[in-house]
Amino acid sequence: MLLEENLSYRIRGCVYEVFRELGGGFLEKVYERALLKELEWQGLQAQSQVSLSVSYKHYPVGQYVVDVIVENRVILELKAQNQLSSLCEAQLINYLRASGINIGMLINFTTPRASIKRIVV
Numbered sequence: 001m002l003l004e005e006n007l008s009y010r011i012r013g014c015v016y017e018v019f020r021e022l023g024g025g026f027l028e029k030v031y032e033r034a035l036l037k038e039l040e041w042q043g044l045q046a047q048s049q050v051s052l053s054v055s056y057k058h059y060p061v062g063q064y065v066v067d068v069i070v071e072n073r074v075i076l077e078l079k080a081q082n083q084l085s086s087l088c089e090a091q092l093i094n095y096l097r098a099s100g101i102n103i104g105m106l107i108n109f110t111t112p113r114a115s116i117k118r119i120v121v
Helices: 005-021 028-041 085-101
Strands: 046-056 059-070 073-080 102-110 117-121
Touching: 005 028, 005 073, 005 102, 005 117, 028 046, 028 059, 028 073, 046 102, 059 085, 073 085, 085 102, 085 117
Parallel strands: 073 102
Antiparallel strands: 046 059, 059 073, 102 117
């Protein structure tokens, strides 16, 4: 059984519903706002633009801002790019490590369809 399988399934449904309604071509912020609404309508608690502190040997060394955290259990990194680089995946992995959350989803709202990559650390 997958970790947080049911929650991941519900998030995927929300992503595909947003893409079905909006299609491709918008900025990431538009998809973020629409996805937050859809998650809310589906009864899921979500926060956007959450600041995470990064520490080195218990000394604060930086800040990250996460696009969306769902139910305090899954981080969503949203993109609207023709092609994702490996840096996008690395960015999400860093967010997961900094937050202590184990599951993330790299979501790209692009044509011809939205893509979702689930990452577990």
